[in-house]
Structure formats: structure tokens, C-alpha cells
Amino acid sequence: xxxxxxxxxxxxxxxxxxxxxxxxxxxxxxxxxxxxxxxxxxxxxxxxxxxxxxxxxxxxxxxxxxxxxxxxxxxxxxxxxxxxxxxxxxxxxxxxxxxxxxxxxxxxxxxxxxxxxxxxxxxxxxxxxxxxxxxxxxxxxxxxxxxxxxxxxxxxxxxxxxxxxxxxxxxxxxxxxxxxxxxxxxxxxxxxxxxxxxxxxxxxxxxxxxxxxxxxxxxxxxxxxxxxxxxxxxxxxxxxxxxxxxxxxxxxxxxxxxxxxxxxxxxxx
Amino acid sequence: xxxxxxxxxxxxxxxxxxxxxxxxxxxxxxxxxxxxxxxxxxxxxxxxxxxxxxxxxxxxxxxxxxxxxxxxxxxxxxxxxxxxxxxxxxxxxxxxxxxxxxxxxxxxxxxxxxxxxxxxxxxxxxxxxxxxxxxxxxxxxxxxxxxxxxxxxxxxxxxxxxxxxxxxxxxxxxxxxxxxxxxxxxxxxxxxxxxxxxxxxxxxxxxxxxxxxxxxxxxxxxxxxxxxxxxxxxxxxxxxxxxxxxxxxxxxxxxxxxxxxxxxxxxxxxxxxxxxxxxxxxxxxxxxxxxxxxxxxxxxxxxxxxxxxxxxxxxxxxxxxxxxxxxxxxxxxxxxxxxxxxxxxxxxxxxxxxx
Numbered sequence: 001x002x003x004x005x006x007x008x009x010x011x012x013x014x015x016x017x018x019x020x021x022x023x024x025x026x027x028x029x030x031x032x033x034x035x036x037x038x039x040x041x042x043x044x045x046x047x048x049x050x051x052x053x054x055x056x057x058x059x060x061x062x063x064x065x066x067x068x069x070x071x072x073x074x075x076x077x078x079x080x081x082x083x084x085x086x087x088x089x090x091x092x093x094x095x096x097x098x099x100x101x102x103x104x105x106x107x108x109x110x111x112x113x114x115x116x117x118x119x120x121x122x123x124x125x126x127x128x129x130x131x132x133x134x135x136x137x138x139x140x141x142x143x144x145x146x147x148x149x150x151x152x153x154x155x156x157x158x159x160x161x162x163x164x165x166x167x168x169x170x171x172x173x174x175x176x177x178x179x180x181x182x183x184x185x186x187x188x189x190x191x192x193x194x195x196x197x198x199x200x201x202x203x204x205x206x207x208x209x210x211x212x213x214x215x216x217x218x219x220x221x222x223x224x225x226x227x228x229x230x231x232x233x234x235x236x237x238x239x240x241x242x243x244x245x246x247x248x249x250x251x252x253x254x255x256x257x258x259x260x261x262x263x264x265x266x267x268x269x
Numbered sequence: 270x271x272x273x274x275x276x277x278x279x280x281x282x283x284x285x286x287x288x289x290x291x292x293x294x295x296x297x298x299x300x301x302x303x304x305x306x307x308x309x310x311x312x313x314x315x316x317x318x319x320x321x322x323x324x325x326x327x328x329x330x331x332x333x334x335x336x337x338x339x340x341x342x343x344x345x346x347x348x349x350x351x352x353x354x355x356x357x358x359x360x361x362x363x364x365x366x367x368x369x370x371x372x373x374x375x376x377x378x379x380x381x382x383x384x385x386x387x388x389x390x391x392x393x394x395x396x397x398x399x400x401x402x403x404x405x406x407x408x409x410x411x412x413x414x415x416x417x418x419x420x421x422x423x424x425x426x427x428x429x430x431x432x433x434x435x436x437x438x439x440x441x442x443x444x445x446x447x448x449x450x451x452x453x454x455x456x457x458x459x460x461x462x463x464x465x466x467x468x469x470x471x472x473x474x475x476x477x478x479x480x481x482x483x484x485x486x487x488x489x490x491x492x493x494x495x496x497x498x499x500x501x502x503x504x505x506x507x508x509x510x511x512x513x514x515x516x517x518x519x520x521x522x523x524x525x526x527x528x529x530x531x532x533x534x535x536x537x538x539x540x541x542x543x544x545x546x547x548x549x550x551x552x553x554x555x556x557x558x559x560x561x562x563x564x565x566x567x568x569x570x571x572x573x574x575x576x577x578x579x580x581x582x583x584x585x586x587x588x589x590x591x592x593x594x595x596x597x598x599x600x601x602x603x604x605x606x607x608x609x610x611x612x613x614x615x616x617x618x619x620x621x622x623x624x
Contacts, residue, residue: 133397167485218276218277224276228435257607
């Protein structure tokens, strides 16, 4: 009973130290290298593990500018069969509603699939919205924070275990369905040169435009986004003492620090 | 705004003027209302008063009627209750569908959801079914004095700034809020309000079956949001092993360990111990930031710490600007020195006590 799986990936700046242009409120991405969102690589690993076990296919999808092709090439290098990049100027400025709409349209156009897998959240905006939103657009059952998934003998239900703050929950979920994988559940496999070469030869990555997807331009990008940034201001800074120990002896430093804290009544030693 | 609005064909037209009330989705877990929901009721009360509207609480499940008045004691004017055997088990799509049905019927202006793990799973589904936008992890809410628009505020990633987010053309305005962003209001049984029992004819087929609930046996650890002393580690620790030293120091001081987002992303410390805007807001007396560079999001999570101690090898790390006491140096030398001196002081004390 092979499983045809779709994985969502996002191409994100590889840092949390991105700055914002105070005049425009937009991110300054220049000079910051991008990577595939690490939690999405966990999702890719889950998809590949399921494919290893049950057979089938893994297709990675993403909505981004063409520079994100490198991200799709990376996951193809891990063993993903096919990549689809939804890319169009009309997609720019999308909030999560408009982004999930485009991704849902991509999934619809792919047509045949059993399972959509997403990462826990992204390291840049960490909303964790897209999985639920895609499930809503496609009217599919969904569950987040999955740590284990087993295909049942009937071939169209998946038994999933997911983790919450204080418990594990087990659900039986009818396919097709959407799941997100809890962070750090698996170590993503390495990119293999042979797979990357295959990507170069076979060109399994396609770029789909707004026309290819037959999307109403009012539903995509900034125009399709109900939420807009209406203003930016600075985080009020908490006043701190800013006292720094002058010296290099660790024990001296420790004594200095502890005496300060004891003096203030914050420690009782 | 242009007079001829070009709106997405998937959206049914709405008139924002018809939408009234600030709603809170009240999460019930193990027969109790989650504290994150109570915290939102307090904030909803403030916004509702500013807009001269009501606070609505939505509480759904099975056998939950006895909890129905509870939201009133924390600030709700109306509680919409669906007590239905079909809601005995939690399925995100089914619960989302029921909340959407109530929202379509009563048209709230805003809907807030506590950012628990289930809340973060549920909220975007509700928003999307209503074809409205949603802001994750908002940290404050304002009302535009001129237009009366509700503005949700969240720090964009990694910057010393706050994005003000407006919702155009769609209602309700939706947001999720991490636990402990807002204080829990005082419970007041004298508060008056109305419980409205709702019935749902047809519910969505969840296409899921709930099989099992297994509580995670956790050591009796103090949750970081309640700890007085926190020893927190970041990327600068270099490895998971580094946390062993931090744990030793924390234990000696009766505190707990925590970590930055980078330490969590690296898998060195569990997600429930993450401090920062996408983790937890903490309020200890002393917060030790060890090997933490001090990204804006992290600083945000420690804004209510009484004292911040920074230990970092990089004298230019931004954490020093946001600390009360700083030590520049290798944590592998500083932490053992701290442990040693504390042990000496404790020995002296017990020694003098004997005398």
C-alpha cells in the first residue's frame, strides 16, 4: 500500500538576528544565507521514512521567490522525488491565509496524494499556521505534533501518536490527511551526491505560476491577505544595571556576583 | 481605501459594523479551564470596555456545563456553551467547526485563543474556516482611537521592534497568545453574566478516532514560568553536555534550567523550557543567561526578571546591554567557580550554625 506524500518546506534566513528596516518595516535579508527551515527537514525525514517502509512517492512543495529552488534541490538530495515551487510576483506579501491558499491550490493541482506533512513551525515567524489552514482549505482531518505514524493494514488509515505539553495522544486518522511533525523527532538524513546529480539530470523541480494554478489574484499575496502591518515601533527597553565584572579570575568573578546578589536579598547562602 | 473593493472570490462579503464583542475560546483540559484562557478573559475585558462592547466566552465539550459560569467570574459577560456528547473527545477539525458555527451565528469582532499546543493547532483552522487572518503569539492589543480598529501587536522575529497588525475587510480579528503574556485576573464570584446554551444540529465528521491518552511522567520539576531562579543556556554552551554544569548550579541554588531558542532548536533542552517570545515569558528573581547572545526575542521573554546575570565569552554580545550583572569569560570556568564558591559559603554557614 504505497503512500503518496506531500511535504511543505520553507526557505528561511539562517538566523534569528535579522534586522528590520525602520523606515519600511521590511526585513533586511541582504547578506543573510538561507536554509530549509530545520523543522521542515524533520518533516521530510518522516516522509522519507514512510516511503522507505510502505513505498510510494514524496513531493516537496514551497511558495517562495525562485531563490528557494536551492531549498527544493536540497530535499531532492535527501531523496525526495519531486519538487514544486509556487513562485509568482503576485504571491509577494502574503500572510498565512494567502500563503496557505496557494499551497492548497498546489496540492489540488498535484491531485493524487494520501498525506500532507508539515514541520512543527518555522524558525523565522513560528506561527505554525499553515498545516491547519491547508487542512481547512482542503477539508481534511489534521493533527499537529506527531512523533510516530503507522499505516494500518487497510491502507487508508494512519495511526498517529502526538505529543502535547503533558501527554501523548493516539489518534486513528482517515487518509488523506494533514499532519505536522513535532520538532526534533528525527534527525534528517544527509544529502547524497547521487541524488543531487539526479536532480540536475532529471530536473524534477517545476515552477508553477499564478496562471498555472488558476488562482484569483485577489486571493494571493498582499491582496489576498486580511492582515497587514499597519505600523512598527520599538520594544520598550527594560532598564538594567549593566555592571560588568572587571578582571579575569573566575573565582573572583563568582565572589563578586554572589555578593551583589546576596546584598540585594535575592540569594541566601 | 478604494471604493471598488477587489476581494478574494473565496470570501463571502461581510460588513464589519455587524461584528460586536470580544470573544475568548476557553480551553478545558482534564475538567479544568486552562489558565491561558483565563488570562485572555482579563485582556478581553479591557478591550471590550474600551470599545463599549461585551466579552464573550466560548466553551465546548461534553460534561462541561458546571464550568460554564467560571468565565463570568474572570470577566465574561456572555458564555456560549455547547455541551454535547459528540464533543467528548477533542478533534481539532470538529472543535474548530463548532467554534466557527458559533462565530458565524453571533459575529464577534475579535476572537482570542490561548497559545497552548492544542490552541495553536486549533486557532488557525478556525481563522481559515472563517476566511479571516490570524496573528500568532501576539503580546499586546490596542484599539485605534480614530477608527476603533483592533490592532494586534507582536514582535517580528529577531528585531527590537513591534509589528502592529490590522485585519482588513474580514472579521473576527483573530490572534493566539502564549500563556503568561497577560496576568490572570482575580476571580470574582460577584460578577454577573449570562450563560447561553447553544445546540449544534450537524457537526463535521472528524474522520478521526481518539484512541489513547498517556500522561507524560515528568520528574517533579518546577515549571520555568514559576521558578525564582533560572539558569538558562544558549548556543554558546556548544553542546548538550554544557547543560550538566548549568543543572548543577541550578540545583545548588534551588532553581531550574531553561534555554534559548537556539538551544531548543539544537535539541539540547526540551521545548517546554524555552524562554523567549516563541517560548515562555519568565519572572524569576535571578535569571542567569549563560552563552546566550541576547536576541531580541529572548530579551522579550525575560523582561519581567528582577535581575539578569549574563555570562558570555563575547564582550560585545547584546546580552550585556540587557543584564544587571555581567561576567565576560568562558562559562566552563565561570560556572564551576560559582559552584565552588557557593559550596564554600554553604559549608561555612552550616559550620557556623553548628558552633
